[in-house]
Amino acid sequence: MTDHAELARIRFVTTHFEYLQGLAALPVLAWIALAMAWASDWIGGWLVLAAIPPLAAAAVAAIVHYRRAYGQVRPPRTGTRDAVFLWPVLATVVAAAAVDIAGLTWPVSVEGIVLSGAALAGAVLVRPLTPALLLVGVPWLVVSLIPLGGSAGPHPLSTTEVWILAFCAGSAVLQVWGHLLLRRTLRPRPARRASGT
Amino acid sequence: MTGPFEELAGLDKLIHEPARLAITTALNSCAEADFLFLQRLTGLSKGNLSAHLSKLEAAGIVAIDKRFRGKRPETWIRLTGEGARALAAHWERLGALRERANTWSPDGPPRE
Incomplete structure (x- = not known):
């Protein structure tokens, strides 16, 4: 059971335990996506408000499920862990602001390219999440580079609401992968005999 | 100078199991974890996990803290400073052993 790859997975799952509880984050992402859809005038505002109670209940139920099924872990006392997840968002916000301030309209989406770059860099650096990050990063990059708004632009993915929606969709894929990784590492197994006790 | 296989005997068996x-x-990857998490991680029964933890606690490798959350008892386990040092030393020894096993030759001096 404890080969090198298994120990590496144990380390990763223990260090990032709370981030891998994907079912708890999905309702939050769903609500942000609804809010962005409302901001784009695709749905009515009442739907965003009406979704709060069931989504909040789903998030709480997921947290309780994880606690009962997998136990609890207090994260390591380091501040650098959270920053890893903030950098892509921060970089995209800065890129979006820079493009907006400069008044540039390009046929490609700078925001999408920054997000996909972060996802692809993550795929190289964070091996346990590589499949999910590739699944997110490659389509983002392809869509960002296709001039969907015509040769003069602007690219639809450069609209704030749309790139936030794309970010939510990508994060949802990552959360589901995290959940599956957690399940795989902490799956119920037939009770092992104690050796060396 | 001992070969890599003699060095195997020198590994910390308490940690190496x-x-x-x-x-x-x-x-070593968290501040502390509860009993259920470790049970799911190892796939051990409650009794066997308790036995392993008792051994590690007796050796000063881990500290066990039993507390209540409301009316529910919780058991939290953390690696002690001594335990972290012992684990680091163990990994270092394993790394060195792996290195030597890769270059070891039964007939003569280690392969380059």
């Missing part, structure tokens, strides 16, 4: 290596490796 697979379940205890998984427990200490996990605890």
